[in-house]
Amino acid sequence: MSPKTLSLLRTFAPLLGIAALAVVMLVVAPAVLSPFRLNSLGKYTCWAIAAVGIGLAWGRGGMLVLGQGVFFGLGGYSMAMHLKLEAAGPDGVPDFMLLYGDGTMPAFWEPFRSGPFTIFAILALPAIAATVLGWAIFKRRVKGAYFAILTQAMAVVFATLLVATIQETGGFNGLNQFTQFFGYNLYDPVNKQMVYSITVVLLIVCLLIVWQLYRSRFGELLVATRDAEERVRFLGHDPANIKLVAFVVAAMMASVGGAMFAPIAGIISPSDVDATASIFLIAGVALGGRALFLGPALGALTVGYGRTSLSEAFPNQWTYFLGAMFIVVILLLPRGVGDLPRLVRSALDRRTSA
């Protein structure tokens, strides 16, 4: 093979990876999995969408985003509010408001009757929130552990706020009992599979976006910022702006994941968006390999599957297993399981050259 074909292959190998993932998830999985399992896979896919964004922000940008649950929640609750209003019917009021309050709906719910507005909100809310927050954080040059703690605290605040506002957001129970998804009955298995397929397509779109970002000059600059932030200043860039872009894109992806999570899981509650949920998102990314292209998505799918299967087999001890797995991976493969091929290759190289 000529060097030119080789370099072409290297550029487009990630696309082959995406194509393989698409075939497995869109064709093979629906054919072999029961509707229940397929729905579970849909849930993992939502986490994977958020994980792709974390890979961008953390793996390439070096920002340990420990509060992605907040953005996952912004999308999830936006979608859930719309679904709740759809279930309530025109001029209807969500059932829990009658249960916990006097049945008057807060004004901020009203726009979510509109489907297009909801989709706009799912993209715009996290973008605005992340821009304001990121601007304040990065311009002040908050980084490293302080950044991680700050984002983590944000998730705690967000979940606490949700729990405290039972009349507006359903409180601890969250929002559930959705019947319709943009006019499609959610009790119909065909429609459920459609929602699953949409989620997979969104994952693929997110992967394509980061693929382009990684190979772009922005991607190179982001890695440069991660490795030597101060040096980037002397290339004539404000590193705060570079990090901000990655942070906002990651927030939007988390929001999209959250938005699809609501109809698939049938519920969104504070426990899906709190600090623990945020750490589960990070765990998948770390496991798969944060700086690798497919690492975050595959890691999140694996951790999602692990949660389900371990919790079925060991209802009480499963979190210990997951914790242990996390420790082992961080100790032995700090760059994630996806780094294994590279390690094997370099070990073989060393042996042949010795």
Next chain:
Amino acid sequence: MSTHTHAPGKRSLDYLEIRDLTVDFDGFKAVKGVDLTLLQGRLHFLIGPNGAGKTTLVDAVTGLVQGTGLASYGNQNLLTMKSHRIVRAGIGRTFQTATVFEELLVLQNLDIAGGVHRSAWGMLLARRGVPTYVEEALATIGLTALRDKPAGTLAHGQKQWLEIGMLLVQDAKVMLLDEPVAGMSAEEREQTGELLQRIGHERTIVVIEHDMEFVRSFADLVTVMHAGTVLAEGSIAEIQADPRVQEVYLGHQVEAVPGDTGDADQRSDHA
């Protein structure tokens, strides 16, 4: 060089003028009222014992530390600007320890240095081929053969050249180089000096240096700093004859400046 005799500001000659620059670290004045005129086309060396304030002066001009006074370049006072704006105004610098982006290729290192000239949308596109200005910079710094290597695998001297190449790509009109030949072999120093002479004609280059042999070989103009002030300025011969300069170096001959030769061969094993 006839350019020496021109007054600053005349016609197309580029210059950076520093007036009464003071840097105050909580009461300790690292730089005290320094006046300096840096003129295009001459290799200007900044020497002096450790702690003389050379690096601090460069830090102040590039926005890394806060300074008072005036550092004017093209009608702008650099002391009021942020680092990345100063770079965009055409002032580039290197650091004592070469800081290239180790995980990126040599080519990528040079390419992102050209980012100052690109639009925000252009940043989202992938690089196609090798831009001519990158190719030229590669040839100038002599790293064409290594362009597809990760910068982290370069030898120490090559990293310094890469940094100078990045300044070329970002089209820095003023280059402030902090000890570019430290830790280099004699041969590498020679090559670096020649490189600086080649690129120096249309630029304003300032080099902070301890290595007197290197200063002697390549300096057009030398400024000696001591305890935050300018002690003397002139040609290398004038500086060496100056009794105040000799006194600063503890009565020794200027040849015995700390940091001279000694470790020159330490790094000669580079590929």
